[in-house]
Structures are given as C-alpha cells and as structure tokens.
Amino acid sequence: MKFITNILAKTKGMFTVSFLDSIYKLLIFGDLWRVAFPFVMKRYVRKSRRLQQKTVAELKNKKQITVAFFLQTPTTWKYDKIYRRMEQSERFLPVVVACPYNMHLNYSKTECLNVLQKTEEFAAAQGYNYISAFDHEQNKWLNVRKKINPDIVFFTKPYKDTLPDYYIYKFRDKITCYSGYGICNVNIYRLNYNLPLNNLLYHFFVESDLHLKIAQQYSDVKGENALITGSPAAEPLIDGHAPKDVWKPQNKEKKRIIWAPHHTIDYLFNFSNFLIYCDFMLALAKKYEDSIQFVFKPHPVLKFKLINLWGEAKTNEYYEKWRNLPNTQIEEGYYIDLFLSSDAMIHDCASFTSEYLHTLKPVCFTVREEENVRRQWNPFGMQAFELHYHAYNEQDIENFIENVVLGGNDTKATDRKTFFENYLYPKDGIMPSEKIFKILENEVT
Numbered sequence: 001m002k003f004i005t006n007i008l009a010k011t012k013g014m015f016t017v018s019f020l021d022s023i024y025k026l027l028i029f030g031d032l033w034r035v036a037f038p039f040v041m042k043r044y045v046r047k048s049r050r051l052q053q054k055t056v057a058e059l060k061n062k063k064q065i066t067v068a069f070f071l072q073t074p075t076t077w078k079y080d081k082i083y084r085r086m087e088q089s090e091r092f093l094p095v096v097v098a099c100p101y102n103m104h105l106n107y108s109k110t111e112c113l114n115v116l117q118k119t120e121e122f123a124a125a126q127g128y129n130y131i132s133a134f135d136h137e138q139n140k141w142l143n144v145r146k147k148i149n150p151d152i153v154f155f156t157k158p159y160k161d162t163l164p165d166y167y168i169y170k171f172r173d174k175i176t177c178y179s180g181y182g183i184c185n186v187n188i189y190r191l192n193y194n195l196p197l198n199n200l201l202y203h204f205f206v207e208s209d210l211h212l213k214i215a216q217q218y219s220d221v222k223g224e225n226a227l228i229t230g231s232p233a234a235e236p237l238i239d240g241h242a243p244k245d246v247w248k249p250q251n252k253e254k255k256r257i258i259w260a261p262h263h264t265i266d267y268l269f270n271f272s273n274f275l276i277y278c279d280f281m282l283a284l285a286k287k288y289e290d291s292i293q294f295v296f297k298p299h300p301v302l303k304f305k306l307i308n309l310w311g312e313a314k315t316n317e318y319y320e321k322w323r324n325l326p327n328t329q330i331e332e333g334y335y336i337d338l339f340l341s342s343d344a345m346i347h348d349c350a351s352f353t354s355e356y357l358h359t360l361k362p363v364c365f366t367v368r369e370e371e372n373v374r375r376q377w378n379p380f381g382m383q384a385f386e387l388h389y390h391a392y393n394e395q396d397i398e399n400f401i402e403n404v405v406l407g408g409n410d411t412k413a414t415d416r417k418t419f420f421e422n423y424l425y426p427k428d429g430i431m432p433s434e435k436i437f438k439i440l441e442n443e444v445t
Contacts, residue, residue, distance in 0.1 A: 021104050025160050029169065034196070038220070044172075045199050045221060051173035052202045059151055059175070059444040067094045068150035070166055072101035073115055073300050074122040074333035076156045076181040078233040081433030083128065091441065092152075096123045096130035097144055099166040101157075107304045108312065115300065122333055133166060141165060150174060152440065156181055158197040168197045175443075179205035179436070182351020183231050185381025189218040205229045205436055208423070210380050227439065230432035233351075234424065236336040237358035239431055243340035247293055248329045255292045255405050258331075258338060260347035263301035265309075271348045271373065273366040274302065280394050281346075282321060284401070285328045291406065295338060296322040297331045299349060344405045346397060350376070354384040358424055360417060362410045364389040364400040380423070387416050 026032050034041040069079055086092035098119040123130035133142050152175040178201050184192045193215045204226045206212050216223035259281050261274035285294045306315040322330045331338050345356050345363045356363050365388040367373050391397045403409045
C-alpha cells in the first residue's frame with residue numbers, strides 16, 4: 001500500500017483530467033517504474049542524451065534533414081516562422097504531422113476526431129507540407145517513424161494528452177525540440193519545466209533569463225538542455241505581420257472585444273470563471289449589439305470538459321449561440337490575426353496574461369478568489385497580471401467595457417508600453433524563430 005501511495009503522490013499534478021486518466025496513462029506510456037523510482041528516469045535520460053548526441057554527429061553528413069512538427073490543435077501552433085525558414089533552406093525538409101489531441105478515457109472521442117480534422121484543415125489552409133497521423137482509408141493511426149522517420153521533432157505540447165506513438169518516448173534518439181505554446185507566467189514549475197518531455201528534450205527553448213533560471217532550479221536535468229531564444233509564440237504579434245480581418249462583417253464600425261475563458265473549471269490553479277460569466281457575456285453581447293463585436297475564444301480543452309459537465313447537446317447549443325448572434329462569433333483555431341485586429345480582451349487564461357500584452361491593447365482579467373490567483377504567478381507573470389484591469393464581478397466587467405474600451409480612459413497604457421519595451425521585444429532585434437533556426441543549422445553543419 002505504501003508503494004502505491006508513493007506512486008500516486010509522485011504523479012499528483014502531472015495530469016489534467018482525472019485519477020483514472022492518470023493511472024491509465026501510467027500504464028499505456030509505460031511510466032510506472034520511471035515515476036516510482038527517480039533513478040530509473042535519470043538513467044533513461046542519460047541514455048537518451050547519448051543517443052541524441054550520436055544523431056547530431058550523423059546528421060552532419062546527411063544531405064537533407066527531415067523535420068517533423070507534431071501539431072495537436074491550431075491554437076498551439078507557434079512554429080510558423082521556423083517552418084517557413086526551413087522551407088526556404090535546401091538542408092531541411094519540414095513536415096507538419098496532425099496528431100491526436102485529448103485522447104483521454106473520459107473525453108469525447110467524436111470531439112477528438114473533430115479537432116484532428118480541424119488541425120488537418122488548418123495545415124492545408126496554411127499551405128504546409130503535412131500528413132495526418134490518422135489513416136482515414138485504413139481507419140488506423142500511423143507509425144510516424146516508419147512513414148517519414150524524422151531526424152528532428154518539434155513538439156507543440158509537453159503533456160501526455162496524445163497517444164504514446166506521438167510522445168517523446170518514441171523519439172528519444174532524435175533531435176527533439178520544444179518551445180512553450182504560451183509564455184510561462186505561473187509558478188507551477190513541475191508542469192512547465194519538469195515533465196518527462198522537458199527533461200528528455202535535446203533543446204528546450206525558453207523565453208528569458210528568468211525562465212532559464214527556473215529551468216535550472218526545478219528541472220531534474222538542471223536546465224542543461226535549456227537555451228534562451230525568446231518565445232516564438234508571441235513573435236507574429238511583434239514582427240510586423242499584417243493581420244487579416246477575421247471579424248464578422250458589420251453594418252458600421254464597432255469596438256472589438258475578445259472573451260477568452262480558460263478550461264480550469266475543475267483543476268489545479270482553477271483560474272476559470274466561465275461557469276460564472278457564460279450567460280452574462282452573452283447578455284452583454286446582446287446589450288452592446290450596436291457598438292461592440294464580441295469573439296468567444298475558449299481554451300480548446302473547455303469544450304471537452306463542458307461536454308462531460310453539460311452534455312453534448314447543451315454544449316453545442318451554447319457554442320451555436322456565439323456563432324449566430326449578429327455581432328458575435330467563435331474562434332477555436334489560430335488567433336494571431338484575431339489578437340492584432342481586436343481592441344481589447346477579457347480573459348482568465350494564464351498564458352494570455354503576457355501574450356496579449358504584445359498588442360499594447362487594454363486587457364481585463366476576471367478574478368475569482370484573488371489570493372489564490374495571485375499566488376499562482378511567477379515574478380514575470382505577476383508583473384504582467386498587474387498591467388491588467390481586474391474584474392471581480394459583472395459590474396467590473398461592464399465598467400471596463402464602458403470606461404476603458406468605449407470611453408478610452410486607458411490609464412495603464414503607458415505602463416504596458418514600458419513592460420513591452422523592457423521584457424517582450426527582443427533587445428537584439430533578432431526574432432526567436434531565427435535564433436532557433438540558426439542553432440539547428442549550425443548544429444548539423
């Protein structure tokens with residue numbers, strides 16, 4: 001019993017769904033011994049590092065290097081600039097692999113396949129060289145190692161929310177890379193710096209000196225694989241990208257507000273206020289129909305959880321309301337154009353807390369249990385959080401809309417600009433994707 005208790009204690013906080021899901025993944029990912037005995041994982045990492053170093057040496061003599069980007073959902077796609085840079089190089093052959101997402105015991109399999117289809121459609125629309133991990137003709141999942149045998153693999157998520165064939169354990173001899181799909185603002189360091197993927201990576205690209213120090217302190221490998229490059233996640237917000245107008249056409253010019261609720265209605269740091277404000281935000285959209293457009297930008301996991309909580313019919317009905325009102329819409333995919341063409345955001349999402357600040361536009365954080373929310377930030381995240389307007393109730397949200405968005409009384413504008421200049425824009429002027437590309441190019445030359 002003590003042995004089992006020890007295992008459960010070590011796995012607590014590693015997974016995002018349920019106890020049953022945690023046990024399930026321990027078994028299908030073959031993690032029982034690695035989790036129970038730290039020396040087993042350390043030995044596994046050391047052997048993986050030797051295999052990776054051998055691969056680097058071999059790639060120096062290879063004419064063309066295949067680079068696979070494992071993409072689970074368009075919202076976590078942050079590697080466009082790296083992909084495009086490799087596309088221009090004769091040395092690299094980039095390919096996007098549309099992978100399964102949220103393959104959990106208690107999540108809707110229909111919705112999982114819907115997300116995969118959206119990911120495939122996104123890759124096609126972007127003009128990427130891509131394959132689907134699902135063979136639709138034979139109705140089975142592909143073995144990517146056999147199909148394309150990539151030399152370098154970029155992961156878009158660090159979690160075990162996919163199938164084992166698309167997790168780092170199957171590619172431990174490859175040059176594996178990861179940069180956070182959002183800037184790390186919270187102090188839940190195990191989830192951001194000490195998951196198995198974080199330690200097994202050959203290259204862990206981090207945002208800043210602060211984030212490197214955190215990796216050195218909290219990862220089992222003491223940040224030996226961490227390199228400061230800046231965040232590709234925010235790069236399109238600051239590199240001069242001209243946004244498409246993705247907002248629903250209106251009969252006149254209106255202010256544009258994004259509502260981006262998080263999925264954590266039942267988990268760890270429990271930021272999400274969705275269940276509190278879901279009806280109120282629809283009511284606001286109707287009230288301000290003549291002066292404001294609203295976009296519902298839910299975290300992709302939220303729908304899975306709502307299906308479990310509300311049922312599929314009620315969840316779909318709610319989402320359809322946002323699609324069908326004359327001044328509202330839903331964005332469940334790539335959101336850079338949405339951010340750049342918006343006027344403001346209301347949210348409770350940890351990663352957006354610093355990411356949206358790149359736009360220099362006013363932003364409001366909906367706060368529940370303020371003490372709990374404040375103690376979740378790391379020093380970087382706390383500074384970003386303080387640059388938000390804070391809403392503790394419905395009236396605070398409406399005050400933000402009336403005074404800041406419509407009234408233009410944006411008292412935090414100067415402080416946001418200072419934060420952007422000091423912490424968000426690369427001081428050397430070189431974008432993160434270019435730094436990452438050069439690291440890999442130099443490594444195999």
